[in-house]
Amino acid sequence: MKIDILTLFPEMFRGVMESSIMKKAQENQAFTYQTIDFRQYTTNKHQKVDDYPYGGGAGMVLMPQPIFSAVDAIKQSESKPPRIVLMCPQGERFTQRKAEELAKEDHLIFICGHYEGYDERIREQLVTDEISIGDFVLTGGELGAMVVIDSVVRLLPSALGNQQSAREDSFSTGLLEHPHYTRPAVFQGMEVPEILRSGHHEKIEKWRKQQSLKRTLERRPDLLEDYPLTDEEKKWLDR
Ligand SMILES: C[S@@+](CC[C@H](N)C(=O)[O-])C[C@H]1O[C@@H](n2cnc3c(N)ncnc32)[C@H](O)[C@@H]1O
Numbered sequence: 001m002k003i004d005i006l007t008l009f010p011e012m013f014r015g016v017m018e019s020s021i022m023k024k025a026q027e028n029q030a031f032t033y034q035t036i037d038f039r040q041y042t043t044n045k046h047q048k049v050d051d052y053p054y055g056g057g058a059g060m061v062l063m064p065q066p067i068f069s070a071v072d073a074i075k076q077s078e079s080k081p082p083r084i085v086l087m088c089p090q091g092e093r094f095t096q097r098k099a100e101e102l103a104k105e106d107h108l109i110f111i112c113g114h115y116e117g118y119d120e121r122i123r124e125q126l127v128t129d130e131i132s133i134g135d136f137v138l139t140g141g142e143l144g145a146m147v148v149i150d151s152v153v154r155l156l157p158s159a160l161g162n163q164q165s166a167r168e169d170s171f172s173t174g175l176l177e178h179p180h181y182t183r184p185a186v187f188q189g190m191e192v193p194e195i196l197r198s199g200h201h202e203k204i205e206k207w208r209k210q211q212s213l214k215r216t217l218e219r220r221p222d223l224l225e226d227y228p229l230t231d232e233e234k235k236w237l238d239r
Pocket residue numbers: 087088089090111112113114115116117118131132133134135136137138139140141142144
């Protein structure tokens with residue numbers, strides 16, 4: 001996968017993109033990325049990327065020209081056109097489903113805003129997706145783009161050592177994940193459930209499924225509305 005990030009603050013990405021699994025995923029050739037400072041694409045003499053809003057009001061608005069020109073420069077003759085993602089608090093709320101959808105693409109372009117927002121023509125003409133990472137307002141799109149990129153990259157084949165672990169994550173299965181325990185078996189008087197130490201794989205799987213359903217019912221009952229419960233699972237939940 002190829003990822004291009006349009007931002008006025010490329011330095012913000014270095015720590016996240018060059019650490020931990022993101023770094024390993026690049027070493028494993030799961031993806032490549034570049035940041036593009038769209039100020040380089042301005043055609044005005046002072047390299048201005050923003051201007052006052054028509055109609056007045058507070059804040060500055062990103063002008064369309066530098067962003068359109070930067071996207072034109074990145075787009076090559078690809079058989080599959082890139083997904084162009086505008087980071088925006090007014091966009092579709094980001095979910096694991098969306099991460100799975102984007103992980104199937106060959107090329108993603110992220111546009112990170114700043115200041116008061118964007119000229120509306122960017123939204124109307126250029127982008128294929130608008131994504132919000134939640135109902136709150138950040139100072140810029142960079143942190144949001146990092147969140148989206150991180151969750152997409154970990155789904156790419158060869159990004160994680162163990163793909164099974166991504167498939168069993170919360171939301172991937174439609175439920176919250178079951179609890180985890182590791183050594184020691186007893187810590188400050190708190191014991192790891194006996195069943196997990198039994199070595200009985202079938203019973204462990206059943207326990208995990210029950211715990212996953214219980215946790216989802218307690219914390220995110222809304223997820224169960226779309227989850228195809230078996231008759232047995234319905235009985236567990238009733239209990
Ligand atoms: C201060 S915000 C602009 C908010 C805008 N005036 C509004 O009310 O919708 C500046 C930039 O931060 C980014 N941003 C802010 N909140 C975000 C969120 N929840 N999800 C994704 N991006 C966000 C967007 O790129 C946005 O253009």
